[in-house]
Amino acid sequence: MTPHPSVTKLLIVEDDSAVRTTMTTCLELEGYEVEAVSSTREALDTLERKSFPIVISDIYLDERTGIDVLKSARRQNPECAVILMTGRGSMETVMAATAGGAFDYLAKPFEMAQMIDTIKRAEKSLEATGENEAASIDDIPETEMIGSSKTMVEIYKTISRVAPTDATVLIEGETGTGKELIARMIHKNSLRANHAFVPVDCGSIAPSLLESELFGALKGAYTGADRDRMGVFEAAHGGTVFLDEIGDIDLGFQSKLLRFLQEREVRPLGSPRVKKVDVRVIAATNRDVQKMVDDGKFREDLWYRLNVVRLLLPPLCERTADIPLLVHYFLKRYNERYRLHTRLIDSGLKVLLEYSWPGNIRQLQHMMERLTILAPHGRIDTGAVQQAIEQGDSRESTSETLADTETDQIRRVMAATNGNKSRAAKILGIERKTLYRKLEKMGL
Ligand SMILES: Nc1ncnc2c1ncn2[C@@H]1O[C@H](COP(=O)(O)OP(=O)(O)OP(=O)(O)O)[C@@H](O)[C@H]1O
Ligand SMILES: [Mg+2]
Numbered sequence: 001m002t003p004h005p006s007v008t009k010l011l012i013v014e015d016d017s018a019v020r021t022t023m024t025t026c027l028e029l030e031g032y033e034v035e036a037v038s039s040t041r042e043a044l045d046t047l048e049r050k051s052f053p054i055v056i057s058d059i060y061l062d063e064r065t066g067i068d069v070l071k072s073a074r075r076q077n078p079e080c081a082v083i084l085m086t087g088r089g090s091m092e093t094v095m096a097a098t099a100g101g102a103f104d105y106l107a108k109p110f111e112m113a114q115m116i117d118t119i120k121r122a123e124k125s126l127e128a129t130g131e132n133e134a135a136s137i138d139d140i141p142e143t144e145m146i147g148s149s150k151t152m153v154e155i156y157k158t159i160s161r162v163a164p165t166d167a168t169v170l171i172e173g174e175t176g177t178g179k180e181l182i183a184r185m186i187h188k189n190s191l192r193a194n195h196a197f198v199p200v201d202c203g204s205i206a207p208s209l210l211e212s213e214l215f216g217a218l219k220g221a222y223t224g225a226d227r228d229r230m231g232v233f234e235a236a237h238g239g240t241v242f243l244d245e246i247g248d249i250d251l252g253f254q255s256k257l258l259r260f261l262q263e264r265e266v267r268p269l270g271s272p273r274v275k276k277v278d279v280r281v282i283a284a285t286n287r288d289v290q291k292m293v294d295d296g297k298f299r300e301d302l303w304y305r306l307n308v309v310r311l312l313l314p315p316l317c318e319r320t321a322d323i324p325l326l327v328h329y330f331l332k333r334y335n336e337r338y339r340l341h342t343r344l345i346d347s348g349l350k351v352l353l354e355y356s357w358p359g360n361i362r363q364l365q366h367m368m369e370r371l372t373i374l375a376p377h378g379r380i381d382t383g384a385v386q387q388a389i390e391q392g393d394s395r396e397s398t399s400e401t402l403a404d405t406e407t408d409q410i411r412r413v414m415a416a417t418n419g420n421k422s423r424a425a426k427i428l429g430i431e432r433k434t435l436y437r438k439l440e441k442m443g444l
Helices: 017-029 040-049 066-076 091-099 112-128 150-162 179-188 207-215 251-263 289-294 300-306 320-337 346-354 360-374 382-397 406-416 421-428 432-441
Strands: 009-013 033-037 054-058 081-086 104-107 169-172 197-201 240-244 280-285 309-312
Touching: 009 017, 009 040, 009 066, 017 033, 017 112, 033 040, 040 054, 040 066, 054 066, 054 112, 066 081, 066 091, 081 091, 081 112, 091 104, 091 150, 104 112, 104 150, 150 179, 150 309, 169 179, 179 197, 179 240, 179 280, 207 251, 251 300, 289 300, 320 346, 320 360, 346 382, 360 382, 360 406, 360 421, 406 421, 406 432, 421 432
Parallel strands: 009 033, 009 054, 054 081, 081 104, 169 280, 169 309, 197 240, 240 280
Antiparallel strands: none
């Protein structure tokens, strides 16, 4: 008698009937035994009765979610590989999925080939280990990271895997793409969360001072050192140091940084003694450091040390799918902050979607703040957005001129910020002293 080849049983939980049917058909053709249900209720009932090695579930279903299905499946069978899928992935859901022991997480829409590939990997890992660590998912971490495009979901997955480790992470991306925010998320979701997160902008500190800033210095170690100073690495003991603009440090200091990464010891300037410190390092750059390495301007060995885990943040124009989410998020936030009721009109969103965003999310955020306060009649429409874009462009290239509506704009921004002049100047995109001058002219 020939042994019956074992057929893997799959449970699919998906409320969209078209997706459910397509998946069922495809996976049955692949030789799987498929049971498909459309609600969490049915899913939980089915899991009570029967054990499945692999469960594939949508996340947003009904009053309960795929995370509940995940919990239940893993409670009945701790080895169950759960594959979650969603078109609305957020940092929270990916973190919850990972923390709950999900096998993988697919952003919709996906190709069936990708799903089959994931199932095959799940089967392999079931054969290989037979054991999977279960974790609690009761506290879903909070975040202010917006974005559910495929690239962002991939980034969330990497973060959730790498955060709890002490691995050095290198974050690359253009200005304003969220490098510092990502670094903070990694720290917040790490075992070091209760310790310090200390950012250091290597680009804005004079090369001669960077060493004492990071390693510390004893009194008299250099001219102007009038007291002992503890360095950042020591001050952040137990926590995370974020080295921003890592591409800006000079070759001389690069070797010292490399030594630190290898030894995790600091010797304050002028001190004979070294101290062990326990910090995690996250570095970021908006420069092409690989090219600097090729040109001999950045040490290759340091590059490898930093580059244990590499996260590449795409420019906003390459993930326009996230623009509507970000726009609504910032609109809500600034409406709340300034107690306004500004509305976004479809035509306005269209212009925002078509813009190229050279300053990425930071630029979008600033523009939304301005628009929330200044959009005529509280309506962000084509005209309002076009005007904001033109103003932003002209400010960058030439002077500080605002349009004819200047006086009116200044009044509104001053009212919204309760007369806070530095905030107002920032929103208007002009220097504080320029604002003073203008207010004087207006007799305010
Ligand atoms: N995914 C996101 N969701 C919401 N806000 C975001 C997101 N990414 C970035 N931001 C916001 O955009 C602004 C710029 O982000 P951040 O400072 O992290 O960028 P950066 O890459 O470090 O820029 P730079 O290279 O200029 O220092 C911040 O106010 C940040 O909170
Ligand atoms: Mg930054």
